[in-house]
Amino acid sequence: MRLLIVEDEERLARNLAAMFESSGYAVDLAFDGERAERLLCDERYDAAILDLGLPKIDGVTVLRRCRSASNAVPILVLSARGSWHEKVEAIDSGADDFVVKPFQIEEVMARVRALIRRAAGQLQSELRHGALTLDPRTAKVTLGGAPMRLTSHEYRVLAYLMHHRDRVVSQIELTEHIYAQDFERDSNTVEVFIGRLRRKLGATSIETVRGLGYRMGAP
Amino acid sequence: MTLRASGVILRSLRGRILLAALLWSLGLFVMLNHVVYKVMVALLPGLRQSQMILFGLTGSSLMLAALWLLASALRRVDAVRSGVASLRSGEGKRLDAGGLAELEPLVRDMNSLLDHRERVVRRALATAGDLAHGLKTPLAIVAQEAERLEATSESECGVTLREQVERMRRQVDYHLARARASASGTPYGAHVELRPVAERLVRTMDRLHAGKGHAFAIDIPESCTVRCETEDLEEMLGNILDNACKWARSAVTISASRIAADAVRTPSGVTITVEDDGPGIDPAIRDRVLQRGVRADEASPGSGLGLAIVADLADLYGGSVTLEAAPRGGLRVQLMLPPGAV
Numbered sequence: 001m002r003l004l005i006v007e008d009e010e011r012l013a014r015n016l017a018a019m020f021e022s023s024g025y026a027v028d029l030a031f032d033g034e035r036a037e038r039l040l041c042d043e044r045y046d047a048a049i050l051d052l053g054l055p056k057i058d059g060v061t062v063l064r065r066c067r068s069a070s071n072a073v074p075i076l077v078l079s080a081r082g083s084w085h086e087k088v089e090a091i092d093s094g095a096d097d098f099v100v101k102p103f104q105i106e107e108v109m110a111r112v113r114a115l116i117r118r119a120a121g122q123l124q125s126e127l128r129h130g131a132l133t134l135d136p137r138t139a140k141v142t143l144g145g146a147p148m149r150l151t152s153h154e155y156r157v158l159a160y161l162m163h164h165r166d167r168v169v170s171q172i173e174l175t176e177h178i179y180a181q182d183f184e185r186d187s188n189t190v191e192v193f194i195g196r197l198r199r200k201l202g203a204t205s206i207e208t209v210r211g212l213g214y215r216m217g218a219p
Numbered sequence: 220m221t222l223r224a225s226g227v228i229l230r231s232l233r234g235r236i237l238l239a240a241l242l243w244s245l246g247l248f249v250m251l252n253h254v255v256y257k258v259m260v261a262l263l264p265g266l267r268q269s270q271m272i273l274f275g276l277t278g279s280s281l282m283l284a285a286l287w288l289l290a291s292a293l294r295r296v297d298a299v300r301s302g303v304a305s306l307r308s309g310e311g312k313r314l315d316a317g318g319l320a321e322l323e324p325l326v327r328d329m330n331s332l333l334d335h336r337e338r339v340v341r342r343a344l345a346t347a348g349d350l351a352h353g354l355k356t357p358l359a360i361v362a363q364e365a366e367r368l369e370a371t372s373e374s375e376c377g378v379t380l381r382e383q384v385e386r387m388r389r390q391v392d393y394h395l396a397r398a399r400a401s402a403s404g405t406p407y408g409a410h411v412e413l414r415p416v417a418e419r420l421v422r423t424m425d426r427l428h429a430g431k432g433h434a435f436a437i438d439i440p441e442s443c444t445v446r447c448e449t450e451d452l453e454e455m456l457g458n459i460l461d462n463a464c465k466w467a468r469s470a471v472t473i474s475a476s477r478i479a480a481d482a483v484r485t486p487s488g489v490t491i492t493v494e495d496d497g498p499g500i501d502p503a504i505r506d507r508v509l510q511r512g513v514r515a516d517e518a519s520p521g522s523g524l525g526l527a528i529v530a531d532l533a534d535l536y537g538g539s540v541t542l543e544a545a546p547r548g549g550l551r552v553q554l555m556l557p558p559g560a561v
Contacts (some may be wrong), residue, residue, distance in 0.1 A: 009356050015363045052350060080355035081348065082392060083399070084420065084457025085450045091423040098427060102359035102388050104381075105366055115429055 001116060001136075001159055002026045002177045004048040006036040006062070007078065008055055016049065019105050020112075024139035024155045026180040033057030040066050044176040045073050046160075047116050049108070052079040052090065060093050065122055067094035074115035078103065113137060120163040127162040130219030132201060134162050143201055150200065153178060157193045161206065170213035231320040235292040242285035249278030295319050299326065306333075316462060347398040351391050358384050358391075396528045410559030411449050413475055413491065414439045420456050421473070428464040438474040445557030446491045447536050452556075455532050458525035459493045459552045466497030467549060477558060488538065488555045496550040505542045529554065 007013035010031060017027040026045065030036040033054040040048065040062070052059035059140060075097075077090045082100030097111050098202045113136050117125065127134045131144040139155060141148045150158065156178040161169060174190050179211055194206055194214060204217040228234035252273045295317035305311035313333060316326040362384045369377030414437070421435045445452065456473075463471045475491045500508060509530040529552075530540045538556040545551035 009360070012356065012360050012363070015367075080352040080359075083396070083450065084423075084453045084461075087427070087457065088419050088423045088453060091426050092419065096426060096429075100388075100392075101355040102362040102384055105363060118429060146404070 001046045001156060001163075002180070003112065004028045004030065004036070004039055004043070004045045006030045006033075006049065006054065006059070006063070007051040008032060008053070009051075016105065016108070019109065021152075022139075023109065024137075024152055026156060026178055028181040031055075033059065033062045037062050037065060037105070039181065040071060040073065041069065043181055044173070046119070046163075046177060047074045047076065047112050049076050049078055049112065050095070051079060052081065060089060062076055062095045063090065063095055072119075074119045076108070076111055078108070089160070110137070116163065122163065127159075127165075128197060129165055129216050132162075132205065132219075135160055147202055148196075153189075154193050154197055154200075157190065158197055158201075161214060165216040168209045168212045168215045174214070194196065220561065229320060232292055232296075233321065235288055235410075239285040239288045239292075242281050242288065246278045246280075246282030246285060249274060249281065255452055292319070296322070334455055344399060347395055351395045354391055355388070358387055375486060393528060397531060398453070399450065410444045411447055411452050412559075413443045413445055413452075413489070414441060416449065416452055417456060417473055417475075420453065420460055423457075424460050424464050424471075427457045427461075431464065431467075432469075433464055433467055436470070436472040438472065439491075440475070443475050443477065443489060445491075445556040446559045451532050451536070455529045455554060456491065456493075458529050459554065462525050463493050463495035463497075463552070466499075467495035468497055470547075471495050478555075487558055489558050491554040491556070493554075494545040494547070494551045496545070496547045497549040499544055499548060499550045500542060502544075508542065509540060 001024070002018055005013050005016050005020070005027060007016065007029075013029050013031065017029055017095065020027050023162050026139075028039060030035070030039055034056040035103050036048075036050065036054065037057060039045075050059050053093050054062070059077065059079070063077070066073070066075070075095050077095040077098045078101060079086060079090070079098070080101040087098045096115055099108055099111060113125065113203050116136070125137060132141070134141050136159065141150055141155065142156065150162070157174060160177050162173060175185055178190075178193075194208075198206055207217045209215060228238055256270075256274060296319070297320055298317045299314060301503070302311055302314045306314070313330050314326045316323040330415070364380060365377045365380035365384060367377070368374075368380065417437055417439055422436060425435065426432075447455075448541065460471065460473065472494045475489055477487070477489055479487050508526050526542075527539070531553060533540050536556055538554065541553045542554075543551050
């Protein structure tokens, strides 16, 4: 899962990023509205956390432009200004959720997980596929009840496929959702991760759909 | 030249009164003349009837003109007074001198006082907002550090820090809302249509509480208005609805009705009723929830001072909040606000 955090207070942004990274997310940071807008436009995120009081372009404008460009990425607004007037404005501008500062990181993480789940049409917080379970809250994967040890990239590939298990995911799409922006990308490595996941979870756990991409194998 | 001179006289209250007095005396003089004539006619029957009528008509019309002039001058003074009244009710924003020279400086001064007051309030609000914003980001960082401490160390330090940060946040929220309220909860409240505000808020609640899938029902007549600033109405309704969404099992309803003034000194108003089908609030602590700084459930995240803020805001507008049990078992919150113009 790939996440964008937009927050002009660098320390806050880095703390948030560290917490999300430790739960298996690939995180990009932006410290002003201009960069946020460019990243939202160029990259594919599974969710974004957006502060409203930003330098250069304010958060509400970023939100409106993002929505008018028909970008449907789930966005959680994080703001120090918490009056209902501001919440209504943010939601009407296209935000999906609103958290007022100061916040508890656990709450923000739970809300981001819920946003990603809802965007993918999932209702349960724990994802199940046959004997395989994946819990985004703890970033833990079990197979038939036994915990599996996965690297962070393997976890991201599996989490993305599990979230979108009713369709085929292309190799490019997978690449876009497992790496942070400044990471050297190589779509061949996706094949490597898939190969490793198959070795750990069973050869039929992930299917290759020739010419289209991957999907979870029949449970 | 004469036209301009008469214009100057008419524009001045003093001029009008003088002119009125002049006309009145002239009329009285002519009328007296008429009486004198009558006596003369009685004494000297040779005088013509038509001359008498002419004198009578001229005299009375001059007096009528004097009365009209005075009445119209006073009407303009009255217009300024009702202008002040419409400022109070929020229909008018500024005063108009109605073309009377004596009132113009007064009205100009009052208008610039209003301008000044508006600017000061706006600046104070911006400062309060900036202060809150400036405090909250550092608080967020402290809260994060507290969470890290809690996770990594055995001591109670992290828990205490987190609790204190939460208390500070509530204080900032509460006083910011109060500052906003006392700045706008003046007699100069605007008229807000209730329905669009409720619809916007329900849309927001639907998004913020998306996981719960509550059903919302709005039953508010068109053109139902209250006398209140839009932001404050949003703050009150937002807090009430948010609380309802937090506790409701499946449904939240919001309705409004006008209540007419009755004989028992109850002023007319608009009652907004929000009901949920949740567990409700224990009657023993209902009153305490509306008091500053008390929360019914200290554990529920973000319940903050919501209902206490609502009670405070309503009070500033001369309204009130009551909590009671809803027919379906949940909580029914009734918010009474002064009615807006129809």
